[in-house]
Amino acid sequence: FKMSKLVFNQKLEFEYQRVTQLSKRVQRVIAPNPSPFTFYGTGTYIIGEDKVAIIDPGPENEEHIQALLRAVQGRQVTHLLVTHTHLDHSPATAILQEKTGAPTYGFGPHGSGQKLTSVAGEQVEEGADLLFDPDHCLKDGDIVEGEGWTIEGVYTPGHTSNHMCFALKEDNSLFCGDHIMAWSTTIVSPPDGDMSSYMQSLYKVQERSESVLWPTH
Numbered sequence: 001f002k003m004s005k006l007v008f009n010q011k012l013e014f015e016y017q018r019v020t021q022l023s024k025r026v027q028r029v030i031a032p033n034p035s036p037f038t039f040y041g042t043g044t045y046i047i048g049e050d051k052v053a054i055i056d057p058g059p060e061n062e063e064h065i066q067a068l069l070r071a072v073q074g075r076q077v078t079h080l081l082v083t084h085t086h087l088d089h090s091p092a093t094a095i096l097q098e099k100t101g102a103p104t105y106g107f108g109p110h111g112s113g114q115k116l117t118s119v120a121g122e123q124v125e126e127g128a129d130l131l132f133d134p135d136h137c138l139k140d141g142d143i144v145e146g147e148g149w150t151i152e153g154v155y156t157p158g159h160t161s162n163h164m165c166f167a168l169k170e171d172n173s174l175f176c177g178d179h180i181m182a183w184s185t186t187i188v189s190p191p192d193g194d195m196s197s198y199m200q201s202l203y204k205v206q207e208r209s210e211s212v213l214w215p216t217h
Contacts, residue, residue: 079144111128141153165205
């Protein structure tokens, strides 16, 4: 058995705090939180035109939050969607909800896909946002609709047990969070991460019809 060599794309042209237009319905703002786990930083997506959804608001970083608020100035934020509950993806959601009043969507709180183990009463999990609890818990195949856009929740456990991708029907694209990335393989870290679930989720996405995948990093 011979494994093919993985080829990663590590080229990305962008500026922090600037909006990049990716399609008629999709924009991206990248947070200034680069690291070996986040590449250049967390890519937050804005979906729609006048009434918009924000996918993965990102870390609790004031520069990034202010950049997002400037990006949506004059528009109405109607939905806040979170792929999963790591500290580089979901903490800014609470601040944006306070500023915009938009409801939050996701699979569920951290560990909601399984029970996490505890040692001496302490959670065995690093980098988790244990405060995020969505207003609307989505199941696989659930549809979220906004003005000019339709999103399908695609449950993809593995990186975390509550990881969910979001398929934008009008663009035939998939916002895949940390499930699939272009610059590196993802991290699958127990107790909440599970390699068996992750592999099954990869096959699930492979069988779908989306032509473009937009990762958070």
